[in-house]
Amino acid sequence: MGSITLEGVCKAFGSHIVIPSADLEIDDGSFVVFVGPSGCGKTTLLRMIAGLEDVSGGRILIDGANVVDVPPAKRGLSMVFQSYALYPHMSVRGNIAFGLKMAGLPRAEIERKVAAAAATLNLTPYLDRKPRELSGGQRQRVSIGRAIVREPKAFLFDEPLSNLDAALRVQMRQEVTRLQRQLATTAIYVTHDQVEAMTMADRIVVLNAGSIEQYGSPLELYERPANLFVAGFIGSPRMNLIGEEVAERYGAATIGVRPEHVRVDRDGEGWPGTVRAAEHLGSDTFFYVDAPGIGSVTARYIGELGIRAGDNVRLQLDAAHIHRFDQEGKALR
Amino acid sequence: MATRQTRMLGRVMLAPAVILLFVWMIVPLAMTIYFSTLNYNLLNPGMENFAGLENYYYFLTDPSFLASLENTLVLVGSVLAITIVLGILIALLLDQAVIGINIVRLMVIAPFFVMPTVSALVWKNLLMHPVSGLFAWLMSAVGLRPIDWFAEAPLTAIVLIVSWQWLPFATLILLTALQSLDAEQREAAEMDGARALSSFIYITLPHLARPIAVVILIETIFLLTVFAEIFVTTGGGPGLQTTNIAFLIYSQALIHFDVGTASAGGLVAVVIANVVAFFLVRIVGRNLEA
């Protein structure tokens, strides 16, 4: 009831093509995250689905019907904005009820639904307050309440947590996921934070300069990146990308190894290198090693190794976890 | 955020304003141009004949035109100078910590909101009257001969009245601009060793350059067409001493009923105003990008 399909959707501002052609199938009830660097077009794509931007070409199907010429008010979608976009002159109750009022529901039903949504989000004590009297987290919840109360076909989230402080963000992340699963409604979530993407999504869409680089589950993207961009974007710290002779040995133009698959020893076999910097987090240690012949390598060690900056070490790459990429950056299987 | 639909609706919603203003501009302007080519006097209706550019020739070479042009320039120039210089000084003063600043502001702003006919008559009668006016009394109290303003220095009198009316405008604009000057900039200058005067010259004045330009342009636009003050005090006289271009055109049209010449004059006024407007539009346009 909330399946969304993009067929050849493209967007140009004048002669500047922002999205050349996007094809995507989003299953009903799934949580899909659009992720990518700034300017990759993820928000533009979301707004086109919402109807807040015109589509320059292609079709957008909601439950099989093309909505490209349908105004946003009639698409049956809800959007949660980064700035919350609450109506400042209305109370929390008024904000949540507004969409139902526009739909012409009878008063009693509106009140019932608003009360239910408020209860779900722990907003009941604040129903009569105005947005300016609320904290950031509370405003965010009102914004979500406004979206869920209309029982839309899909939720659209535009970086909703970026304005919250770190601790609140972690908490809200889990609340949003829980809510979505409870309501079983399709959700499209835009973020630049890949931690949010990895932890919340059923499937992730990685966008780069308007093109969809890969569409898959978080683990798929992590363990089997389709190209260099995805390999370098997903995972923190970044995957080590090594080229030239070392890559040739493995029959590829570039190879990638994640930091946790690089073994660090004081001596023994392996590539020699010098530790440029070491970050001791207590639970993990990250070594930034300069190894001639390979380049700069990041290695992750669980625990404490007692190695410091300036020490000489030996690096070994775990053969089972080497990703190979060809000249164009595509993954070699 | 402007989609096809909102843009179409937008055009519809914009239309009435644009159409009205367009008609308001074009129709009278076209008629003015048309009339300016006629020999048309309201006292002899029906006797119009085509005169080509004759009216322009007569208007521009008429000594009254040159006199009125000179008066206009003197009026505009003097009022600009007075309002801006005093405006800056008063703005600097009001930017300081002052008790009861709100009441002081009220007093300084007030003249702008007094209707021009009231200002003019109050100044002419209560203040500047050579026998019973306040100024006359003040001057004789210090042993000076009272001036008969409207006989001896009529243009100066008008300049004083108009300056009084527009001083609040300049002051308010400049004060607003002053108060938007980042306090941190001033503090940085102080740390750098600038004393009050250098701080003023190198930091404050450049910051005020743009608002001063705006004040100059806007005041000029309005000052070019000063009318009411002249109308109720001197009627342009004595002779032509207080006739500016606006009043000259008015007298041609509604006193001499010479529509042809008045129209030609009107067009001349429009051209002059357009030159000034060009520069104002540039500044505001640049501000729009910001």
Place this chain on the structure above:
Amino acid sequence: MARRTSATRWLATTIAAWVVGFVIFFPILWMVITSFKTELEAFSTPPSLLFFHWTTENYAAVQERSDYLKHVVNSIVIAGGSTVIAMLIAIPAAWSMAFAPSARTRDVLLWILSTKMMPSVGVLVPIYLIYRDTALLDTRVGLVLILCLGNLPIVVWMLFTYFKEIPKDILEAARMDGATIGRELVYVLTPMAVPGIASTLLLNVILAWNEAFWTLNLSTLEAAPLTVFIASYSSPEGLFWAKLSAASTLAIVPILILGWFSQRQLVRGLTFGAVK
């Protein structure tokens, strides 16, 4: 200023500021004082500031003039009417340019600005003739029409700058919530823009009330507002200063009060947003 200025400096600037304010305000003050004098007293020298026989006879005389009330009503109708009509035309126009701009929007805005620059005197002749021939001379409708057109550019511009300050994503949220453009205007935009709309209304009522070109030239008796009424005191017979002062005080006091509340709007409105 977080630092304390020295006490002497602060006292000096306070005194200076008050002196300046008083000097500038003085003509108005003098006029109000004169309005409470008898005509003889008003005309005599040396003029007295406080100690004279205060009387309200002038106010009575002014209000007894059969046409006084008519002129007050005219001023209210003309200033109010022209501004309200201008607002009705300008609100949709400003919405359109603030929220649904096209490539031409900037040019349209600047063109609207330029229409304000046209000197009224340049079109005095045709307007006068048109009004004469359509029997609009000396009518309230005629004056409302011309003042509305004259102030329309300022109204549009002021509303535009206020609307631009409304975050557009709140309007988008309304659209996502199912509001048509009309309902978006009514339920969301207008309530949020009320302060801006009120400010615009206020400033333009003041400007229309004080307008002294078209009102002087296009009306004589019936539709004349207070600007013309006061002008009629310029060619009187006999002593009239006290009455002039009373009439003037009555004419300007409401505007002075409104003007006090519209200082900020004045800056924004008359500089077309070039100074904020």
